[in-house]
Amino acid sequence: AQSVTQLDSQVPVFEEAPVELRCNYSSSVSVYLFWYVQYPNQGLQLLLKYLSGSTLVESINGFEAEFNKSQTSFHLRKPSVHISDTAEYFCAVTRYNQGGKLIFGQGTELSVKP
Amino acid sequence: GAGVSQSPRYKVAKRGQDVALRCDPISGHVSLFWYQQALGQGPEFLTYFQNEAQLDKSGLPSDRFFAERPEGSVSTLKIQRTQQEDSAVYLCASSFQAGYEQYFGPGTRLTVT
Numbered sequence: 001a002q003s004v005t006q007l008d009s010q011v012p013v014f015e016e017a018p019v020e021l022r023c024n025y026s027s028s029v030s031v032y033l034f035w036y037v038q039y040p041n042q043g044l045q046l047l048l049k050y051l052s053g054s055t056l057v058e059s060i061n062g063f064e065a066e067f068n069k070s071q072t073s074f075h076l077r078k079p080s081v082h083i084s085d086t087a088e089y090f091c092a093v094t095r096y097n098q099g100g101k102l103i104f105g106q107g108t109e110l111s112v113k114p
Numbered sequence: 115g116a117g118v119s120q121s122p123r124y125k126v127a128k129r130g131q132d133v134a135l136r137c138d139p140i141s142g143h144v145s146l147f148w149y150q151q152a153l154g155q156g157p158e159f160l161t162y163f164q165n166e167a168q169l170d171k172s173g174l175p176s177d178r179f180f181a182e183r184p185e186g187s188v189s190t191l192k193i194q195r196t197q198q199e200d201s202a203v204y205l206c207a208s209s210f211q212a213g214y215e216q217y218f219g220p221g222t223r224l225t226v227t
Binding site for chain 1: 145147149154155156157158159162164169170173205207209212213214215216217218219220221
């Protein structure tokens, strides 16, 4: 069975500092990987995804994630965070042949302070 | 709007009552998913439809939970004889086809008292 582990439940950070949100997954087959973001009082939004090809994927707002197959990781990074990045971040995985059903991690609450 | 909509946004039910939660997917989206998100947790898969066919219901926690999508568009998640442990946010998502990006609705927050 697949599972997703987000190693940090809360990450407090100061504005303009770098941040890394960690995600590890377990699966015996090939998977697609995603990061979703949930801003306060809003629904889940896709931040970025890895389907195939380049192992480094980027979002439009400066986040990036790197797929590392040997370490079964998909950590999310941003070199300089803003107050507006304060949100809950969820890592998720789906198998190629499962119709797209997502298995989510427990979430990491990113809190950016001035 | 063009997004996924869910109604009601909030529902309070007394233990033992039946509830029905509605999801309107993005027009033309073939795949529809239901997830349950308990407080402080990540969403957990409940069930999945492709058009009107329910292809995977492995995540439904008990036979009190039932979902349908009779015309391949709107879906309803029904919970019979609600229990306190059913309190959660129920999320609906749709995608163009299986394996494509899922777009999530705002969720229905169910509180069972």
